[in-house]
Each structure stands twice: as C-alpha cells, then as structure tokens.
Amino acid sequence: MFDKYHLEHSLSKLAIEYQKPSRYIVAYSGGMDSTVLLHALKSIDDDTPIIALYVNHQVNDQSNEWSEFCNTNADSLGINFSAFKVDVDFKSGKGTEASMRDARYAIFRDFIKDGDWLLTAHHLNDQTETLLLNLFRGSGPDGLSGINNFRNFSNGKLVRPLLSVDQKYLRSYAEKENLNWIDDPSNKDNNLDRNFLRNNIIPKLEDRWISLNKRLSKVTQLANESKLHLIDLAKIDLDKVGLIDCYDLDPYRELSESRQRNLLRYSVNKMSLPSPPYKQLLEITKTIVNSGINSNPVVSWPGVDVRRYQNHLYLLPQIAADNTLKKIKIYPNDEYISLGSGMGTLSLEPSTNFGIDSEIANQGLLIVFREGGENLRPVNSDHNRKLKKLLQDKQIFPWMRDKIPILMLGDEIVCVADFWVAEKFSKLPGYIFKWHQKPKLGLP
Numbered sequence: 001m002f003d004k005y006h007l008e009h010s011l012s013k014l015a016i017e018y019q020k021p022s023r024y025i026v027a028y029s030g031g032m033d034s035t036v037l038l039h040a041l042k043s044i045d046d047d048t049p050i051i052a053l054y055v056n057h058q059v060n061d062q063s064n065e066w067s068e069f070c071n072t073n074a075d076s077l078g079i080n081f082s083a084f085k086v087d088v089d090f091k092s093g094k095g096t097e098a099s100m101r102d103a104r105y106a107i108f109r110d111f112i113k114d115g116d117w118l119l120t121a122h123h124l125n126d127q128t129e130t131l132l133l134n135l136f137r138g139s140g141p142d143g144l145s146g147i148n149n150f151r152n153f154s155n156g157k158l159v160r161p162l163l164s165v166d167q168k169y170l171r172s173y174a175e176k177e178n179l180n181w182i183d184d185p186s187n188k189d190n191n192l193d194r195n196f197l198r199n200n201i202i203p204k205l206e207d208r209w210i211s212l213n214k215r216l217s218k219v220t221q222l223a224n225e226s227k228l229h230l231i232d233l234a235k236i237d238l239d240k241v242g243l244i245d246c247y248d249l250d251p252y253r254e255l256s257e258s259r260q261r262n263l264l265r266y267s268v269n270k271m272s273l274p275s276p277p278y279k280q281l282l283e284i285t286k287t288i289v290n291s292g293i294n295s296n297p298v299v300s301w302p303g304v305d306v307r308r309y310q311n312h313l314y315l316l317p318q319i320a321a322d323n324t325l326k327k328i329k330i331y332p333n334d335e336y337i338s339l340g341s342g343m344g345t346l347s348l349e350p351s352t353n354f355g356i357d358s359e360i361a362n363q364g365l366l367i368v369f370r371e372g373g374e375n376l377r378p379v380n381s382d383h384n385r386k387l388k389k390l391l392q393d394k395q396i397f398p399w400m401r402d403k404i405p406i407l408m409l410g411d412e413i414v415c416v417a418d419f420w421v422a423e424k425f426s427k428l429p430g431y432i433f434k435w436h437q438k439p440k441l442g443l444p
Contacts, residue, residue, distance in 0.1 A: 001169050001172070002036075002162075002165045002169035002170055002172070002173050003040075003173065004040045004043045004044050005044075006165065007037075007040045007041065007044060007161055007162070008044040008045075010161040010162075011044075011045075011159070011161055014150060014159065014161075018150075018157065019115075020048065021048060021115055021116060021117035021156070021157070022048075022049075022113070022114070022115030022116060023048065023049045023050070023051060023113070023115070023116045023117070024041060024045070024048055024049070024050045024051070024116075024117055024119055025051050025053050025108070025111065025112060025116050025117065025118045025119065025156075026038050026041065026050065026051070026052050026053065026079075026119045026121075027053055027055075027104075027108065027118060027119065027120045027121070028052040028053060028054050028070055028074065028081075029054070029055075029066075029070075029182070029184075030054070030066050030069050030070040030073065030181060030182035031121075031181055031182055031183075031184060032170065032171065032174050032179075032181040032183075033121035033122075033123060033162070033167065033170055034120075034121040035073065035174065035179050035180070035181040036121065036162075036170045036173050036174050036179065037119060037121040037161075037162060038050075038052055038073075038074070038077065038079065039077065039177060039179055040173070041119070042077045042078070042079060049080070050079045050080070051079070051080045051081070051082055052070060052073075052074040052079050052080070052081045052082070053082050053083075053084075053107075053108070053111060054066075054067055054070045054071075054081070054082070054083040054084075055083075055084055055086060055103070055104045055107050055108075056083060056084065056085045056086065057086055057088050057100050057103065057104070058085055058086070058087070058088070059088060059100070059186075060184075060185075060186065066182055067083045069182060070083070070182075071083065073180065082111070084107045084111075086103040086104065086106070086107060087103070088100050088103045089102075089103070094302070095193075096192060097192055097193070097194060108153075108154070109153070109154040110154075112153065112154040112155050112156045113155055113156065114155045114156065115155075115156060116155065116156035116157075117156055117157045117158075117159045118153055118154075118156060118157070118158050118159065119159050119160070119161060120158070120159075120160050121160075121162055121170075122147055122160045122162065122163055123162045123163060123165050123166065123167050123170060124163065124164060124165055124166045124167070124213045124214075124217060125166065125167040125198075125202075125213060126147065126163075127146045127147050127163060127213070127216070127217060127220060128202065128212065128213045128216045128217075129194055129197050129198055129202070130146050130147050131144060131146045131216050131219060131220055132197055132201075132202075132216075133193060133194060133197065134146070138278070141223050141224075141226045141227045141230060142227060142265065142269075142275065144219060144220065144223035145220050145223040145224040145226075145227045146220035146223070146224075147160060147163060148160070149161070149163045149164075152272075164217075166213055230262050230265075230266070231266060233259065233262060234262050234263045234265075234266035234267075235266075237255055237259055237262075237263045238263060238266070238267070240254075240255075241255075241263070242312070244267050244270055244271060244315075245267065245271060245314060245315045245316070245440070246312055246313070246314050246315070247263075247312065247313040248311070248312060249289060249308070249311050249312060249313055250311065252289065252313065253289060257285055260284075260285060260289065261281045261282075261285075264276060264281060264284065264306075264315070265281075267315055268304065268315060271315060271317075273303055273304045273315070273317060274301065274302055274303040274304055276301055276304065277301055280299050280300075280301050280306075283299045284299045284306050284313075287299055288306060288307070288308045288313055289313070291308060293310070293311055295308065296308060296309055296398050296399065298399070300318065302318075303317065303318050304316070304317065304318060305317075305318050305399075307397070307399060309397055309398070309443075310443070314397075314440070316439075316440060317342050317439070318341075318342065319340070319341060319342035319343050319403070319439050328366075328367050329364035329365060329366050329367070330346060330347075330348055330364065330365055330367055330407065331348065331361070331362065331364050331365075332348045332349075332350070332358070332361050332362060332431055333347075333348070333349070334347065334348065335347075336436065337367070339405060342439055343403065343438070343439060344435055344436050344437035344438040344439065345435075345436045345437065346367070346405060346433070346434065346435060346436070347434045347436065348361055348365075348431045348432070348433060348434070349431065349432050349434050350429070350431055350432075351429055351430060351431065351432040352429045353428070353429065353430070353432070354379055354421065354426055354427070354428050354429075354430055355421060355426065355427070355428075355429065355430025355431045355432045355433075356407075356414055356415060356421055356425055356426065356427070356430045356431040356432075356433065357425050357426065357427035357430055357431075358427070358430065358431060360409060360414060360425045361430075361431040363409065365407035365408060365409055365414055366407065366408045366409075367405055367406070367407060367408075368405075368406050368407075368408050369402055369403060369404065369405065369406060370387060370388075370391075370401060370402050370404060370406060371402075372388070374386070374387040374388075374406070374413060375387065375413075376390075376413040376416065376420065376422045377422060377423045377424065378390070378420035378421065378422065378423065379420070379421050379422075379423050379426045380423075381423065387413075387416065388401070390416070390419075390420065391404065394419065394442060395442045395443040396441050396442040397440075397441060397442050400439070400441050400442065404416060404417050404419075404441075405417055405435070407433060409425065412424070412425075415433050417433065417435055417438075418432070418433050418434060418435045421433075
C-alpha cells in the first residue's frame, strides 16, 4: 500500500543521511503519479518550501490548458507554481522520448539552486519498463541497474521517493483522496517504445509471471551491486592513470580493454556527461589509445569529445564557438557576452594594472577568432610574434586554437583572450579582458 507516511519515511531517511533540503522542486506534469506525489508531499511537510515545476513541451494542442490545470491544482494545495515552455529538438537523432526528456531536464538543471531536491514521481512500474528497455538496447550493468532513487543533480539532488511503490497503490491513493489529474493521450501511442512495452508486452508478462515488478526489481538491485563493484575498480584504476578528465596513456594501456571502458564510463558519469555508446568505447581504444604520439584523433558522441594530445587522453564537454560574434563589438562595462555553449562569457573591466588603453576600449572592439597568419607584439615583448607560435608555446590544445576570442580595432589585434595585450594598445591603468567560465584550453 501507499500513504503519506510511506513518503514521509522515504524522505526523512534521506534527509538524515544527506541533510534536509532547502526546497522541494516537484517535476509536475499534471498526471496521476506526480499529482499523488505533490498532494502527499504537501500533507507531510509544511515547513520546507515546495514548488511545482511544469515543463510545456509544446507538442500537444492541449499543452497550454494542461499548464493552467497544473497551476490551478498547485494553487488549491497552497503550493507555488512555475511553468516553462521549451522547443524540443526532434532532429537530434535521439528519438521522441529522449529528446523531450533532454529538453525537460535542461530546464530542471537551470532551475535547481543550492540545497534543492528535485522530486520526480517515478515508481516501480517505471523501473520495470526502464529495465526492459535497457535490456533490449543491449545495456550493461549501468542500464540494468535501472533508475537511481537518489543522486547529485545540478546544484542539488535528484530524488525519486516513489520508486519502490507499485503504480496501482498510487491509483488507490488518488481515488481515495478524490484527486484530479490529466490523462495524456500520448500514453496510448504504441509507436513509442515505452508505451508499447507498457500497453502490449508487460500485461502479458504479468499474466505469466506473478509479481513481475518485484521480480525485476531484484535484477536492478543485483545489477546495482555489480555497478558499485565496477565503480570501486574504476577508482583504483583512476589513481594509476591520472585525473578524471585526463589519462596518461602509458599506464592506461596497461589496463585490460574492459577496464579501460569501465574507467571511461566512470569518468563520463562523474563529469555528468552523456553516457558513451559501446561503439564509441571500442573506437576510443582503436583510434586514440593506439594512435601515434603526433596525431590528434577525436571520438565523439552527442555532448562529448574524447581527444588525444601529447600522450594523454582528454574527456571534454563538446563546445562550439559562436561565429555570429564576429559581427559584435564589446565595450567597457557591457553585460557579459556569451561565446556559445560551453565557451563561457566575455567582459571588459577596469583595472589598476596594465591593460587596454581606455580610449581604445571605449571605441568598441570587434570579437573575432583566429583564421591564420595573425601577428602581434605583446606587452613586454621586443618584437612581433606569430599568434600561432604564441599559442603553441602556451601549450593551447590544437583543437582550441581557432576558438580563442580575439579583440580587434580595425585590422589590428588589440588583445588575445586574457593572454596577451598588444604593446601598441596598452596603458597603465587599463581595461582587462575577462573571460569567465572558460573551457579547458590546454596543459596546466
């Protein structure tokens, strides 16, 4: 059975171990499961702020009506409500469900503040569906361990307090409390893999094997134990090969290929990057681990680049400089200018040290990127230097050298990122070119 005390026990147990949250953020779709979670949560905790967070995927004609319904429901419970619209990228090649999930969780990540717990209404039936889907996809222990009930997420925690509860008990609760919820018609679309399993396959399995959910939950528990052993092994191997995002290839080659792949999975997970497909893991061993020392190969999957440089393997979030910035000028005290996903932001700020002459900065400086053949004479240098050689001497990664922001006045370089200011345009005091949250650019 399920009642509010079940939820209270689950959350209290976690709060003792991990500290009570500053806010509960409930991922609220308006469906039965999240409606039960929201109602039960409100009935057990009047002290901790609760926010119902609705994400409008804009894929159904009723999406706006559902948002209003969720708002009304939350308001009737005395719970604050927030809603966001997203544009789902269905051309990503990930499929409908995964694309919508990515868009939804991007909102969640941005919304979560320090100390928040994001609660989702995943239950035991969802665990069964996820296990079967991962099994059919050929997943290893990570996939077979199913859905985690608690993990770090953005600036807070992601918690699934209903994961051990069969959905039939949530329905009993909803009916007993006379709750209202939305029945999304897309749940009947059997073109979606999860719906096909839920509507066509699992009922037949349950007719044959009683308590199917409990049987399969044992599989996820055993797989999770195996995963924990593999994590322990990865930690041992990481101590031998280097840092979480940078491996020394000599000791890395001494590992068996299965341990190499295990360490890669572990590192990617710890960096909160998308999981690697098995094909790419094989390609990393073939292309990067066994490549020549002077080569700079790359193996990629959405969100991740794995590269080699000077006998080291680097795990990197994918980045892309925003080339539209070539038409943008930056002025002192402007708001931060974004360089694009993963590339950080730029600003010009006053300083008591040497920097860009204020008369030059106030004219506005054009943001460009290296095209080749650039020269400048940095402060404290007695001659012009080729920018290519300066970047090499600074040990900037080859793949980053064309993504370094350069400020120009006319056809002359004023400064290169926060590395060098041209002698001709410098002054004491001057403006400093600040590059905030910049990506990994080169060797330490």
